[in-house]
Amino acid sequence: MIYCVEDDSSIRELTVYALNASNLPALGLECAQELWQQLAKEQPELILLDIMLPDEDGISILKKLRAAPATADIPVIMATAKGTEFDKVIGLDLGADDYLAKPFGMMEMVSRVKAVLRRVNHVPVATVLTHKGISLNESSHQVFVDGKKIELTIKEYQLLRLFLKNPGVAFTRENLLSSVWESEFQGETRTVDVHIASLRLKLGSAGEAIKTVRGVGYRLEDAQ
Numbered sequence: 134m135i136y137c138v139e140d141d142s143s144i145r146e147l148t149v150y151a152l153n154a155s156n157l158p159a160l161g162l163e164c165a166q167e168l169w170q171q172l173a174k175e176q177p178e179l180i181l182l183d184i185m186l187p188d189e190d191g192i193s194i195l196k197k198l199r200a201a202p203a204t205a206d207i208p209v210i211m212a213t214a215k216g217t218e219f220d221k222v223i224g225l226d227l228g229a230d231d232y233l234a235k236p237f238g239m240m241e242m243v244s245r246v247k248a249v250l251r252r253v254n255h256v257p258v259a260t261v262l263t264h265k266g267i268s269l270n271e272s273s274h275q276v277f278v279d280g281k282k283i284e285l286t287i288k289e290y291q292l293l294r295l296f297l298k299n300p301g302v303a304f305t306r307e308n309l310l311s312s313v314w315e316s317e318f319q320g321e322t323r324t325v326d327v328h329i330a331s332l333r334l335k336l337g338s339a340g341e342a343i344k345t346v347r348g349v350g351y352r353l354e355d356a357q
Contacts, residue, residue: 135159135246136177138168138194139212140187144235148181151239157246165189177207179250181233181242184213192227199228199287208249212237228287262297264353266339269297278339288313289332296343296353303352325350 135152137159139145145161152159160177162168165188168180180198184191191211198204209228214235230249233242262269266279274290276283285293291313295304304312306322329351333340342354 134175134177135179135181136162136168136171137181138162138165138186138191139181139183140164140185141183147239148242151243152246155243155247157243165194168194172204176204179208179210179246179253181210181212181246182229184211195227195229206253208253210245210249262294264297264300264339265342267293267297267336267342269294278336283335285332285335286328288328289335292328292332293336296351300353301355303346303349305350309350 135157137145137148137152139148139161140163142163145163149159149161160171162171165186171177182191182194186194191213195209195211198207198209208230210231210233211229212233212235230253231245233245260271262271268277269275269290271294276285276290276293292309295309295312306325309325310322329343333343336343344352344354346352
């Protein structure tokens with residue numbers, strides 16, 4: 134079941150119809166209160182969440198979903214009429230799996246929903262990635278540097294995992310946006326620089342292994 138949380142009845146009904154017509158059972162919910170009530174009854178496969186709701190904004194809802202163990206892993210696609218880079222960065226950085234900017238086509242929406250469901254339904258074999266003093270456990274989503282646990286944001290974690298899986302590979306900023314944010318990001322690539330700077334800082338001296346490739350982007354130096 135997919136929950137479509139949207140206060141605009143016409144958009145909500147059309148979205149639910151398009152999903153059902155694509156063999157994706159969906160339920161329309163008008164506000165945050167209805168979402169919380171429904172979550173207490175049944176966990177959905179995915180939540181299509183509007184940012185602008187009458188009783189609670191989507192960003193606040195997303196934070197609560199990601200903070201609660203019972204809902205932390207539910208895929209969320211954010212939908213909003215806002216088109217600024219800030220809204221995208223905040224939503225995606227808090228753990229949204231994708232982003233839809235209104236007005237969006239029903240075919241695009243269904244395609245994005247299917248893509249997210251394909252990703253989350255693929256269960257990878259848990260591995261521990263290491264590089265010098267850095268250790269990343271893909272099963273527990275924990276990162277350690279020289280045995281000390283490091284707290285990373287979701288996007289910092291995903292950036293580090295990408296580097297650890299591809300040591301020595303130089304990624305452009307566009308590559309990183311596409312790989313980590315997993316959707317076409319219409320914004321300044323400066324957001325990558327901000328996240329890399331924060332990641333380096335949190336990793337301490339181990340962060341020096343993430344090298345700037347002039348005129349290209351970033352790479353993790355090969356472990357010697």
